Amino acid sequence: MIDGLAVQQALALLLGSISPWLVVIPGIMIGLMFGSIPGLQISMAMAIFLPLTLHMDFVMSMLFLTAIFTGGSFGGGVTAILMNIPGTSSALATAFDGYPMARKGQHNEALGMALGSSTFGCGLGYIVLFLLIQPISVLVLKLGPSEMFAVTVWGLTLIASLRGDYMSKGVISGVFGLLLGTVGYNEMGVARGTMEIDLLLDGIPAVPAMMGMFAASELFNLLNAKYIVEDEEHRKVSRPKIFSGFKKSLKYPVVNTRGSMLGILIGAVPGVGSSVANLLSYMETKRRDKDPESFGKGNPKGVMASESANSSSEAGSMATLLALGIPGGGATAVMLAVFAMNNITGGPTFIREQTDVVYAIIFANFAQVFLLAVIGLITIPLLAAVVTVPVRMLVPSVMALAIFGSYGLTGSMAGPYTVLVFACLGYIMKKYNYSVPGLVIGILLGKMAESELLHSFQISGGQISYIFSRPVTLVIVVLLMFSIGYQPIMKFVKGRIK
Amino acid sequence: MNKRIQFTELSLVGFFLTLTCWYLSDSYQASASTENLLLILPAATVVILLCFWVVGRTLFDMYNTQNSKSGQHDADEVIPEKQVSVVAAMALLGGYVLVMDWIGFDVATFLFITSMMFLQGERRIAWLGGYSFTFAFLVSLFFEYMIPYPMPMLIGKEMIERLL
Numbered sequence: 001m002i003d004g005l006a007v008q009q010a011l012a013l014l015l016g017s018i019s020p021w022l023v024v025i026p027g028i029m030i031g032l033m034f035g036s037i038p039g040l041q042i043s044m045a046m047a048i049f050l051p052l053t054l055h056m057d058f059v060m061s062m063l064f065l066t067a068i069f070t071g072g073s074f075g076g077g078v079t080a081i082l083m084n085i086p087g088t089s090s091a092l093a094t095a096f097d098g099y100p101m102a103r104k105g106q107h108n109e110a111l112g113m114a115l116g117s118s119t120f121g122c123g124l125g126y127i128v129l130f131l132l133i134q135p136i137s138v139l140v141l142k143l144g145p146s147e148m149f150a151v152t153v154w155g156l157t158l159i160a161s162l163r164g165d166y167m168s169k170g171v172i173s174g175v176f177g178l179l180l181g182t183v184g185y186n187e188m189g190v191a192r193g194t195m196e197i198d199l200l201l202d203g204i205p206a207v208p209a210m211m212g213m214f215a216a217s218e219l220f221n222l223l224n225a226k227y228i229v230e231d232e233e234h235r236k237v238s239r240p241k242i243f244s245g246f247k248k249s250l251k252y253p254v255v256n257t258r259g260s261m262l263g264i265l266i267g268a269v270p271g272v273g274s275s276v277a278n279l280l281s282y283m284e285t286k287r288r289d290k291d292p293e294s295f296g297k298g299n300p301k302g303v304m305a306s307e308s309a310n311s312s313s314e315a316g317s318m319a320t321l322l323a324l325g326i327p328g329g330g331a332t333a334v335m336l337a338v339f340a341m342n343n344i345t346g347g348p349t350f351i352r353e354q355t356d357v358v359y360a361i362i363f364a365n366f367a368q369v370f371l372l373a374v375i376g377l378i379t380i381p382l383l384a385a386v387v388t389v390p391v392r393m394l395v396p397s398v399m400a401l402a403i404f405g406s407y408g409l410t411g412s413m414a415g416p417y418t419v420l421v422f423a424c425l426g427y428i429m430k431k432y433n434y435s436v437p438g439l440v441i442g443i444l445l446g447k448m449a450e451s452e453l454l455h456s457f458q459i460s461g462g463q464i465s466y467i468f469s470r471p472v473t474l475v476i477v478v479l480l481m482f483s484i485g486y487q488p489i490m491k492f493v494k495g496r497i498k
Numbered sequence: 499m500n501k502r503i504q505f506t507e508l509s510l511v512g513f514f515l516t517l518t519c520w521y522l523s524d525s526y527q528a529s530a531s532t533e534n535l536l537l538i539l540p541a542a543t544v545v546i547l548l549c550f551w552v553v554g555r556t557l558f559d560m561y562n563t564q565n566s567k568s569g570q571h572d573a574d575e576v577i578p579e580k581q582v583s584v585v586a587a588m589a590l591l592g593g594y595v596l597v598m599d600w601i602g603f604d605v606a607t608f609l610f611i612t613s614m615m616f617l618q619g620e621r622r623i624a625w626l627g628g629y630s631f632t633f634a635f636l637v638s639l640f641f642e643y644m645i646p647y648p649m650p651m652l653i654g655k656e657m658i659e660r661l662l
Contacts, residue, residue, distance in 0.1 A: 048644070168555075172548045175541050176514055179521055182538060190534050192525040216591070220584050223618060396614035397633055399591060400607050403598070404641045411647040413599050420595045424588055432507050450537040457536055 002131065003355045010359035013059060020060045024368060027067025028375050034068070035075020036383060037401075041088060041409070042072030043330030050334055058342040059357060063364045065338060066318070069331050070368045073311045074118040074376060081110045081303070082228075082386045083398050085215040085405075089207060089275040089444055090310040093282035095214055096437060097295060097302030104298050105234020107387050112245020113300050114307045115376040117256050120249065121308035123369040124260040125267075125315025130362045133351065136319040140268050140326075142472055145455030150476040151269055152449045155276035156441065157283065157484055170435040177439035180204055181446015187454055199414040206444045208406035212419040213436050215402050217426030219395045228387050228394065237384045243377065248300070255285055255301050259308030266309075267316025275444060277316075281309035315365075322358055323351055504560050508553065515549040518542050586617055602652030603641075607634035 014020060034045035046068050053061035076091035081098030094114060101110040129136070156174065183193040184203030194200040222228065229235045249256065259281035266277035285305035286295040295302050317332045325346030327333035339346055344354075351358055386394070406415030426436050460466030467473045522542040525534060590613055598606035611630040620626055635653070642649050 044644075048646075168548050168551055172511075172514060172545055172552065175544045175548075176518065178541050179518060179538065179545065183521075186534065188529070188531070188533055190525075190529040192528050192534075192538070193521045220587055223583050223587055392615050392618035392620050393629060395587075395618065396611040399614070400594075400611060400633070400637065403595065404603070404607075404637060407603075407649065408641060408645045408647075411645075413595075416595045416598065420592055423591065427584065427588075428510060432503075432510055434510075446537075453537055454533055457533065462532075 003359075006355035006359050009356035010363055013356060013360045014363055020063050020364070021367075023056065023060060023064040024067045024364070024371060025375065027064045028071035028368065028372055031068040031071020031073070032075045032078075032375065032379060033071075035072035035088070036078040037405070041330065042069060042076075043334055044408070045072060046331055046334040050337060053338055054341070058338070058344060059360050059364075061338045061342070062335065062361050063368075065331075065335050066314075066361065066365055067368050067371075069314055069335075070122055070311075070365065070372050071375075072331075073122065073314055074115060074307070074372060076310070077114040077118065077303075077307050078111065078380075078383050081114060082107060082383065083215060084218045085211055085398070085402060089210065090278055090313065091306070092210065092275070092437070092440065092444070093278040093306035094303055094310075096282060096306070097297070097299050098306075099218070100296070100298035101300065101303065102387065103228060105229045105231055106298065106300075107229070107384055108238045108241035109245035109248065109300065110303055111380045111384055112242040112247075112377075113249040113303050115242075115373065115380065116246040116249030117259070117304040117307035118311040119369050119373045119376075120256045121260040121263055121311035122314060122372065123366065124257065124308075125264050125312030126362050126365045126369070128261075128264050128312075129315040129319050130359070133319055133323055133358065133362075136264075136268055136316075136323065139472075140320050140324060143269060144470065144473075145452045145459065146467055146470050146473045147476060148269060149449065149452035149456050150473050150480065151266060151276060152445050152452055154476065154480045155279045155445055156449065157480065166433045166435075169433055170438050173429065173435040174438035174442045177442020177444075178446045178449065179442070180209075180439075181206070181443040182450050184447075187451055199412060199417065202414075203447060204443060205406070205410050205414055205418050206440075207409050208415040208418040209422045209443050210440045211402045211406055212422030213426035213429075213440050216399055216419055216423030217430060217436065219399055220423070220427045221430070222391050222395055225391050227389075227391055235387050237381050237388065239377075239381055242380050242384070245300075246373070246377065249304050252301065252304055255304050256308040258284060259305045260312035263309035263312030264316040264319075267313025268319050269316075277309040277313040278306040279441060281305040318361075322346055322361070323348065325350070501560065501563070504556055504563070507556055511549050511552050511556070515546060515553075518545045518549070522546075583617065587614065590614055590617065599650055602650050604634055604638035605652045607638060 030045055030049060031042060035042060046065050049064070049068065053064060056064065072088075073090070076086065076088040077094040077098065080086040080091040080095035081102050084095050084099040086092045086095045098110050098114065101107065156178070181204070184201055185191050191201060227235060262281045262284065263277040266280060269276075282295075282302055282305045285301050286292050289295065289299070289301060291299075317327075317329060320326050321332045321335060323346070325336070325339070327336045336346070344350060389397075402419055403416045406419045407413070409415050410418075426439075429439065430436055456466070467477065519542075522538060525538045528534065590610060594606055594610035608630050611633055612626050615626055615630065638649070638651060638653075642651060
């Protein structure tokens with residue numbers, strides 16, 4: 001499975017000259033900056049800096065772009081923890097427990113843990129990629145719409161686990177969100193629910209809706225507070241606490257490994273990727289925990305589960321890109337442009353004939369993981385200083401930032417309008433115990449779920465027996481049933497034993 | 499829960515119910531094909547049924563509250579001061595979003611931040627004007643340079659480049 005000669009050549013390629021490494025640190029810094037500013041996405045950063053790669057060779061270009069990818073994957077979690085703004089859909093679950101931790105004055109630990117789990121996830125992801133790139137690519141080729149639909153439904157089951165004390169309200173939120181996610185043109189060219197508003201033809205923009213529901217609605221709740229963290233003692237930015245959070249995250253290898261493995265597998269599924277991976281990892285960690293009720297109230301494991309999964313999904317999406325030449329999302333699509341600029345076509349032939357280059361990219365990412373940890377630990381104290389800003393300045397600033405970010409994401413006023421509507425809706429829903437994350441997950445996965453269901457329906461001709469001819473679908477369905485039924489069954493069994 | 503909260507809750511459920519029924523009917527009118535309604539029909543059915551369940555439960559609670567707690571103040575009573583502040587903040591955000599396309603992102607942001615800070619109790623003129631101006635100017639300029647689409651601005655980079 002591992003080509004020894006290619007490994008030697010890859011090391012020679014990387015260590016033969018210092019020049020490929022010169023772009024790594026700037027790349028991580030760019031990624032961190034873009035990831036931690038709401039509305040500026042990793043793919044946007046990569047697209048903006050893509051012209052610089054015209055002066056680089058293929059390996060150097062890939063190192064630069066993967067460094068932006070690595071830095072950005074972590075950067076998205078920073079705003080999720082400090083401001084409750086998951087700047088990208090892959091940091092959605094980080095906000096569930098990260099922000100409550102920040103409000104309790106544990107922002108230093110939360111950021112340290114997020115960094116620790118990100119480096120763990122990213123590192124493990126690339127190790128798995130190094131060992132299993134060929135089997136992963138074979139597995140990805142077996143995935144069809146029914147498997148992707150099953151994965152999406154698996155992500156949607158998180159809605160049920162987030163229900164809290166109000167199951168009916170949780171399900172209403174989630175399924176209503178699913179409906180909102182289908183607004184606009186479907187794949188058959190039929191427009192639904194647009195009210196003849198042109199901005200809605202492409203559907204409700206998911207990330208601005210997420211910003212409105214999470215950030216803006218939460219900011220309304222903060223209006224009468226003086227600081228995010230009320231206790232002055234807890235408000236301090238502490239490097240030792242950040243470092244202790246980093247170390248603490250490494251004491252939970254099971255949470256991190258499970259998150260990373262889910263991230264790699266789901267991240268390899270084109271189009272689904274990190275958006276679902278962080279949710280699934282969060283759900284699995286919550287389900288298996290002895291105290292599931294503490295999730296959503298500032299349980300550190302929630303942060304670790306999400307961050308390890310979204311960081312390792314980078315390796316998963318790289319597997320699909322390198323082995324099949326298929327970009328799983330915006331960031332890998334930009335990388336595909338580098339392939340094209342260098343007259344390289346990703347796929348089995350590329351892996352077979354240029355194994356040394358593939359290994360060089362993977363090895364360089366091991367080093368990037370280390371650099372991410374170092375740069376992260378240096379820059380986090382600056383980012384964490386947000387909690388020392390008085391709320392009367394923070395609230396309008398973050399709201400304005402969310403509005404600018406949403407405009408940046410959509411390129412039209414659809415973004416700011418979406419933030420406004422969902423901010424008000426989110427505030428009211430929260431007040432009456434409806435699940436805000438549930439609605440967001442519904443919106444995020446609605447279009448994807450409908451599209452994959454439609455493809456499955458068209459392929460199967462409406463025959464339910466079709467799934468029995470799809471072993472991977474069956475495995476995912478069994479896993480899904482297991483993850484839903486495990487807890488009630490165990491409760492029942494324990495009750496019988498007692 | 500007091501009566502006012504229960505009525506607001508019913509309004510919220512009514513909002514979900516109305517919007518779902520309208521969306522289902524709009525989708526059906528757009529195309530009655532199985533492919534079009536494959537996800538929408540079952541999902542809308544679930545929402546409608548659950549909304550009726552919540553309405554029934556809330557009405558039952560209202561009936562019980564009326565019988566057992568007449569004239570009693572509830573712990574969940576809304577604090578009027580906070581309510582006013584949130585409504586005002588929502589109105590300011592609404593105004594900001596609605597005018598920014600006309601008066602420019604930079605000026606709208608300046609006005610929004612100033613008025614929000616004022617609403618939250620900031621009265622120092624230097625902070626109100628200074629912080630709002632600096633933030634609005636820097637963020638507008640940053641996004642204008644970084645975002646590949648045109649942004650409506652009153653001052654913006656064009657004017658600055660012309661001045662320079």
